[in-house]
Amino acid sequence: MFSKFEPTPEDPIIKLVGLFKKDPRPNKIDVGIGVFKDNDGNTPIMESVRLAETRIHETQTTKAYVGLAGDENFNQTMIDLIFGEHDSKDRIRAVQTPGGCGALRLLSDMLFRIASERTIWGSDPTWGNHYPVFRQAGFNVESYPYLNRETKTVKEDEMLSKLSQLGQNDIVLLHGCCHNPSGAELSPSAWEEVADLAAKNGFFPYVDLAYQGFGNSLDQDAQGIRTLMDKVESMVIAASCSKNFGLYRERVGCALMVGKTPGEADLARSNILTVARSSYSMPPDHGAGLVNLIMNTPSLRASWEAELTEMRNRILSLRKQASDVLREKTNSERWDFIEHHRGMFSLLVLSEEQTNALMHEHAVYAVAGGRINIAGLRNDEQLNAFADALISVTS
Ligand SMILES: Cc1ncc(COP(=O)(O)O)c(C=O)c1O
Numbered sequence: 001m002f003s004k005f006e007p008t009p010e011d012p013i014i015k016l017v018g019l020f021k022k023d024p025r026p027n028k029i030d031v032g033i034g035v036f037k038d039n040d041g042n043t044p045i046m047e048s049v050r051l052a053e054t055r056i057h058e059t060q061t062t063k064a065y066v067g068l069a070g071d072e073n074f075n076q077t078m079i080d081l082i083f084g085e086h087d088s089k090d091r092i093r094a095v096q097t098p099g100g101c102g103a104l105r106l107l108s109d110m111l112f113r114i115a116s117e118r119t120i121w122g123s124d125p126t127w128g129n130h131y132p133v134f135r136q137a138g139f140n141v142e143s144y145p146y147l148n149r150e151t152k153t154v155k156e157d158e159m160l161s162k163l164s165q166l167g168q169n170d171i172v173l174l175h176g177c178c179h180n181p182s183g184a185e186l187s188p189s190a191w192e193e194v195a196d197l198a199a200k201n202g203f204f205p206y207v208d209l210a211y212q213g214f215g216n217s218l219d220q221d222a223q224g225i226r227t228l229m230d231k232v233e234s235m236v237i238a239a240s241c242s243k244n245f246g247l248y249r250e251r252v253g254c255a256l257m258v259g260k261t262p263g264e265a266d267l268a269r270s271n272i273l274t275v276a277r278s279s280y281s282m283p284p285d286h287g288a289g290l291v292n293l294i295m296n297t298p299s300l301r302a303s304w305e306a307e308l309t310e311m312r313n314r315i316l317s318l319r320k321q322a323s324d325v326l327r328e329k330t331n332s333e334r335w336d337f338i339e340h341h342r343g344m345f346s347l348l349v350l351s352e353e354q355t356n357a358l359m360h361e362h363a364v365y366a367v368a369g370g371r372i373n374i375a376g377l378r379n380d381e382q383l384n385a386f387a388d389a390l391i392s393v394t395s
Contacts, residue, residue: 012368013128020365028363029386031376034180034344036214036243036311041378046246048304052293056286063285068273070096070283074292078239078254081295082209082222086229093269094256095276096283100210100240101129103255105279107206107236108137110255110272111171120206121166122173123147123159125347125369127180130173130208144172147182149349152337156190163194168202176209176237177221178343181371185215185342191224195231205235213244213308214315215342233260236268241291243344244308250287311375315344318374318383325387335390344373354393362389 016032035043069075075094083089097103120134123146131141145158163172179185198205205228215221228235241252255272259265294300319339326335338346350370358364364386366372377383
């Protein structure tokens with residue numbers, strides 16, 4: 001039976017993890033894999049999560065199914081976290097999913113039921129798993145201009161000009177914050193313009209929010225979505241709690257649907273639940289249970305927010321340090337963009353030869369194209385070694 005299969009290529013990031021593990025060089029540096037790391041190179045369990053786990057362990061009385069939509073308290077918590085005090089939250093429905101990927105998968109399958117003729121437009125570049133998920137659902141995909149590869153900023157004029165040509169036959173994927181892989185953020189005024197275009201021309205916004213709290217603040221990182229909410233009739237959001245709660249392997253995410261009316265949102269909800277039923281049926285409970293307990297227990301929430309702020313500050317400080325060191329070493333502003341980017345990633349725009357040289361000659365592991373995870377740099381020694389390696393392969 002299976003001999004009919006063609007072998008599939010290994011995922012490049014997973015391949016990179018394997019190569020890094022096998023590398024015996026003691027000074028090796030991992031800026032490839034997209035998980036947060038602390039000063040010791042660990043991806044720790046947050047203290048608030050540990051405390052919540054203990055409480056759940058002591059009080060949980062059943063492992064019966066949680067239901068197709070998951071825990072409704074968790075769903076409401078996610079609506080509140082993303083939309084804050086917005087006054088038309090009655091048009092939003094949320095469904096608990098296995099991770100952000102689960103939300104992307106369900107939303108795409110749901111949308112395909114009613115919008116199979118639409119094209120999904122993603123930013124150039126976008127996260128490597130976006131197009132595979134959309135194609136798997138059946139959608140045609142295209143990309144709109146996003147990153148200026150010279151300045152490493154967003155080509156907002158070109159992007160908006162492309163979006164102004166889109167309409168009722170299109171779905172536009174936007175990164176809510178902390179763009180992966182580029183690190184370059186849309187300005188608040190560009191979000192306003194995107195929202196105006198969507199409202200005027202009828203393209204459908206599809207937002208991926210995987211890093212809320214990793215950029216500027218919990219509220220600021222959701223501001224783009226809130227701007228859209230002010231102006232468009234309907235949209236969807238795929239949210240992930242993998243990064244901001246450090247719950248990667250617990251698979252916690254949420255699919256959110258905004259309808260023109262509460263009734264329209266109910267229709268979307270009932271359809272997405274049918275999609276869930278025919279795929280994995282019920283979502284896993286543990287991670288969403290933790291998020292719900294943390295967010296609704298004032299002491300745990302305060303501790304989580306403090307820990308999240310600490311993680312964000314580590315990222316921001318590493319960005320500044322990396323830019324400072326590179327400016328000093330090169331006597332140029334070439335790498336200053338690293339400080340201005342947000343989230344864990346920056347796309348350095350390197351050739352294949354350059355990323356290979358980083359790996360083979362300097363034991364620095366970056367993703368193809370030169371995507372680095374700044375949180376992978378452990379200490380000053382690694383920061384310096386990374387800067388020297390980068391200068392060596394780019395000069
Ligand atoms: C842009 C983006 N979206 C979605 C996800 C999905 O995350 P998960 O399925 O682990 O929650 C990720 C994870 O790396 C991501 O970077």
